[in-house]
Amino acid sequence: MHEADLETGxxxxxxxxxxxxxxxxxxxETGGFNSATDAILEIAAVVLAMNAxxxxxxxxxxxxxxxxxxxxxxxxxxxxxxxxxPFHPLRIARSEKEVFQSLFKMIRDAMKAQHCKRAILxxxxxxxxxxxxxxxxxxxxxKRDPFHPFSSFDTASLSGLAYGQTVLSRACAAAGIEFxxxxxxxxxxxxxxxxxxxCKIVNRWKDLGGWPPSA
Numbered sequence: 001m002h003e004a005d006l007e008t009g010x011x012x013x014x015x016x017x018x019x020x021x022x023x024x025x026x027x028x029e030t031g032g033f034n035s036a037t038d039a040i041l042e043i044a045a046v047v048l049a050m051n052a053x054x055x056x057x058x059x060x061x062x063x064x065x066x067x068x069x070x071x072x073x074x075x076x077x078x079x080x081x082x083x084x085x086p087f088h089p090l091r092i093a094r095s096e097k098e099v100f101q102s103l104f105k106m107i108r109d110a111m112k113a114q115h116c117k118r119a120i121l122x123x124x125x126x127x128x129x130x131x132x133x134x135x136x137x138x139x140x141x142x143k144r145d146p147f148h149p150f151s152s153f154d155t156a157s158l159s160g161l162a163y164g165q166t167v168l169s170r171a172c173a174a175a176g177i178e179f180x181x182x183x184x185x186x187x188x189x190x191x192x193x194x195x196x197x198x199c200k201i202v203n204r205w206k207d208l209g210g211w212p213p214s215a
């Protein structure tokens with residue numbers, strides 16, 4: 001354990017909870033399913049923290065609309081599903097490289113503040129978002145990707161265990177988290193709800209006596 005210890009009354013360290021990993025909830029809206037060829041259109045990242053009582057909570061977040069990278073594929077079906085118009089004249093978006101540099105800096109700063117060695121991506125069907133993050137990082141040769149290269153926490157699996165539901169809206173309903181279907185498929189909204197769901201599951205496990213584990 002770090003110097004922070006619940007028994008001493010000091011603020012607990014998040015690093016002790018997930019073996020020095022900082023959980024960061026990510027949601028990405030895209031122009032298709034292929035991370036190598038399809039555009040990232042929106043991305044949101046939510047950094048989590050642990051309060052003085054040892055409960056996980058939201059600390060900070062970033063949301064960006066993203067300009068499709070040069071040559072990116074845009075599937076019509078994906079655009080209809082998300083309702084995103086990448087070329088709307090009033091859409092305020094930033095380049096993919098600039099967006100990921102900003103996100104990675106926020107995450108690295110949070111890692112340092114919370115004494116974590118790596119970030120770990122939390123997502124609903126996390127392999128999808130993780131694949132797009134890694135593809136963008138490689139595309140722009142970003143050397144300081146803070147995320148673990150292959151591990152992630154999947155709230156679809158966790159909510160299946162905790163609530164018997166794998167669809168985000170249904171899992172949130174089972175967890176008592178309000179979910180507005182009209183707001184869904186926005187990276188900002190889905191990331192926030194996924195973060196709330198992950199916190200609820202982790203905190204419920206603590207309340208049930210599962211953490212810290214018995215000797």
